[in-house]
Amino acid sequence: MRRSSSRSEPPGLFDGVLARGPVRDAVSDQAWLSALLTVEAALAWVQAEVGLVPPAAAEAIADACRPERFDVAALGRAAAQGGNPVIPLVETLRALVGPAHARHVHHGATSQDVLDSAGMLVAFRALEHLLADLAGAANAAAHLARTHRDTLLAGRTLLQRAVPVTFGLLAANWMAGIDSAGRRLADVRRHRLAVQLGGPAGTLAGLGPDLPGRLAAVLGLATPVLPWHTERTRIADLAGALGSTAGAAAKPARDVTLLAETEVGEVAEGRPGGSSSMPHKQNPVAAVSTLGAAAQAPGLVATLLAAMPQELQRGTGGWHAEWLPLRELLTATGSAAAWLRDCLENLVVYPDRMRANLPPGPADPGFAAALVDRALAARS
Numbered sequence: 428m429r430r431s432s433s434r435s436e437p438p439g440l441f442d443g444v445l446a447r448g449p450v451r452d453a454v455s456d457q458a459w460l461s462a463l464l465t466v467e468a469a470l471a472w473v474q475a476e477v478g479l480v481p482p483a484a485a486e487a488i489a490d491a492c493r494p495e496r497f498d499v500a501a502l503g504r505a506a507a508q509g510g511n512p513v514i515p516l517v518e519t520l521r522a523l524v525g526p527a528h529a530r531h532v533h534h535g536a537t538s539q540d541v542l543d544s545a546g547m548l549v550a551f552r553a554l555e556h557l558l559a560d561l562a563g564a565a566n567a568a569a570h571l572a573r574t575h576r577d578t579l580l581a582g583r584t585l586l587q588r589a590v591p592v593t594f595g596l597l598a599a600n601w602m603a604g605i606d607s608a609g610r611r612l613a614d615v616r617r618h619r620l621a622v623q624l625g626g627p628a629g630t631l632a633g634l635g636p637d638l639p640g641r642l643a644a645v646l647g648l649a650t651p652v653l654p655w656h657t658e659r660t661r662i663a664d665l666a667g668a669l670g671s672t673a674g675a676a677a678k679p680a681r682d683v684t685l686l687a688e689t690e691v692g693e694v695a696e697g698r699p700g701g702s703s704s705m706p707h708k709q710n711p712v713a714a715v716s717t718l719g720a721a722a723q724a725p726g727l728v729a730t731l732l733a734a735m736p737q738e739l740q741r742g743t744g745g746w747h748a749e750w751l752p753l754r755e756l757l758t759a760t761g762s763a764a765a766w767l768r769d770c771l772e773n774l775v776v777y778p779d780r781m782r783a784n785l786p787p788g789p790a791d792p793g794f795a796a797a798l799v800d801r802a803l804a805a806r807s
Contacts, residue, residue, distance in 0.1 A: 444716050444719060444720075444762075445716075445719060445720055445723070445758075445759070445762060446758050446759075446762055447716070447720070447761075447762045447765045447766055448556065448557075448560060448761050448762055448764065448765025448766075449556040449560075449761070449765075450553045450556050450557050450757055450758055450760075450761025450762065450764075450765070451758050451761065451762070453549070453552050453553035453556055453757075453761075454549055454553050454754045454757045454758055456499045456503075457494065457499065458549055458552070458553075459545060459549055459754075460494050460497060460499055460502070460516075461494050462545035462546075462548040462549045462552075463512070463513065463516055463541060463542070463545040464492035464493070464494060464497070464516075465492070465545070465548060465646070466541050466544045466545050466548065466642075466646065467488065467492055467516075467517075467520060467532070467533065467541060468488060468489040468492040469642055469645040469646055470533070470534075470536060470541070470624075470642060471484065471485040471488040471489060471531065471532070471534075472485050472489065472645065473638060473641040473642050473645060474531075474534055474535075474638070476641065477635065477637070477638065477641070479534060479535070479633075479634075479635075479638075480531040480534050481528075481531065483528070484524070484527075484528040484531035485531075487524045487525075487527075487528045488520065488524055488528065488531065488532055491520055491523040491524050492520065496523060497516065497519060501515070502515050502516055502519070505518075509538075510747065511538050511539075511542055511747070512542070513538035513539075513541045513542050514538055516541075517532060517533045517538075517541075520532050520533070521533075534633075535626050535632075535633040535634045536624065536626065536634075537625070537626055537627045537741075539623065539656055539741065539746060540623050540624045540625060540626070540654075541623075542750075543623035543655075543656075544622050544623045544624070544642070544646065544648070546749075546750070546753065547620040547621060547622065547623070547648050547661075548646055548647075548648065549754075549757075550616075550620055550665060550753070550757060551616060551620050551647065551648060553757045553761065554612060554613075554615075554616045554620075554757075555616075556761065557612070557672075557757070557760060557761045557764050558609055558612060558613055558616070560761070560764035560765045560767075560768045561605055561608065561609040561612070561672065561676075561764045561768075562609060563768040563772065564605050564676070564679075564764060564767045564768040564770075564771050564772075565602050565605040565606050565609065567768065567771035567772045567774070568598050568599070568601040568602035568605060568679065568771055569598075569599075569602045569803060569806060571594070571595070571598035571601075571771065571774065571776070572595045572596070572598040572599040572601075572602055572799050572802065572803060573595070573799075573803060574595070574776075575593065575594040575595040575598060575776060575778070576593065576595040576792075576796045576799045576800070577593060577595065577792045577796050578593055578594040578595060578776070578778045578781060578792075579591050579592075579593055579594075579778075579781060579782060579785060579790050579792055580592050580593055580594040580597060580693070580781045580784075580785075581781070581784045581785050581786060583685075586685075588784075588786050589786075590786070591785055591786070591790040591791075591792075591795075592795050593792045593795040593796060593799065594693075594776060594778075594781060595795070595796065595799040596795040596796075596798055596799050597682065599798065599799045599802040599803065600802075601678065601679035601682070601771070602802065602806065603802055604675040604678055604679075605675050605676070605679075605767075606806065607675065608668075608671055608672040608674075608675035608676075609672070611668045611671065611672075612668045612669070612672050614668075615664050615665055615668045617649070618649055619649065619661050619664045619665065620648055620649060620661070620665070621643065621648055621649040621650065621651040621655065621661060622639055622642050622643040622646055622648045622649070622650065622651065623651075623654060623655060623656070624638060624639040624642055624654065625639075625653075625654025625656055626654075628740045628741070629653070629654040629656050629740050631654070639651065639654070656737075656740060656741055656742070656746075657737035657738065657739065657740060657741065657742050657745075657746075659734065659735045659737060659745070659749075660735070662731055662734075662735070662749055662753065663731065663732055663735055665753075666727070666728045666731040666732065666753070666756060667728065667732075669724065669728070669756050669757065669760045670724045670725060670727075670728035670756070670760075672760050672763075672764070673720070673721040673723075673724035673725075673759065673760045673763050674721065674724070676717055676721050676760075676763040676764055676766075676767045677717060677718055677721035677722070677763065679714075679767060679770070679771065680713075680714040680715075680717035680718050680721070680763075680766075680767055680770060681714075681718060683696070683711055683714040683770060683774065684711050684714050684715060684718070687711045687714070691780075691784065692777060692780050693776070693777055693780050693781045693784065694774055694775060694776050694777065695709055695711070695774075695775045695777070696709070696711045696712065696713055696714065696770060696773055696774060696775070697773040697774065697775045698712065698713065698769070698773050711770070713766050713767070713769040713770035713773070714766075714767075714770045716762075716766040717763050717766040717767045717770060720759045720760070720762035720763040720766060721759070721760070721763040723755070723756075723759040724756060724759050724760055724763075727752045727753075727755055727756040727759065728756065730748065730752040731749055731752050731753060731756070733748075734746070734748040734749050734752075
């Protein structure tokens, strides 16, 4: 982790391409710190509601849970001693509230309760931005489908020219894939991002059976039936949904790069996309960047799935293996969605060029156009 700041971290050399859009800031060190402190403050408040800690202690803890009072770099360095950043964060928080309330900080919880809940909160917030960019991309594809419902295009199978289709049908397929991925991701966000609260061995000893639901309500997360310290299907569901979303974004981006080839010339991006050595080129930068971001997702998904078998009540390394890949997967998929939205909202279509590239013989857009109508009607 790096030092906290009231401002977002400056972009790195490659971040403008591979970490584009609002998701990057939503999963930053500062965002994680904010989520960790939100969980600690919420835990104190709900425990005060049921009489586990005094209200004055909850108030003091909440007042101390301000990100500007913590040094992220110092927490990151100290995390190496205990194996996670919650341990030094709790130590700092206890020092801030003073001896009168220190014993009520983090009452009955374990480090994984706080870090898992914070991770779910970070993902929940990040997915709001990601889903907005996906919706923007899908809306742009729907507009292209509607506008070019009857625009004839050479169908291409195995990259060879086939019977005519319409560009509207191609765009409708883009729309359908993006919408499908978005629905799955929204479902995971709504139902599978759950609070974590079980105590040291997941028994809720000293916490009570109702406390997870109370904490979930405050944080806006789902309530699990049981603590899920070593039952990691929630992480797997999130990873799978993010991976398929990255793939759904890559599909139209790949098509754009093919249709924008010089020899094809049927579409172009209406944005600057020059070359350092060949100024005559108009590269499809947004589509290429979508592909670059999306290509990172499968390996990150695989890492998260490989971390699922975790031992007994608390894992020995599998849990730790999740943190960075999850952040990177959210960033990569969010970047792919942001770039795809840019690509499709600014896409320039050349119908004359499409007609020139049609195979010889009659061409009727009727069947393809009817499918476009069906897809658009199903979406409304």
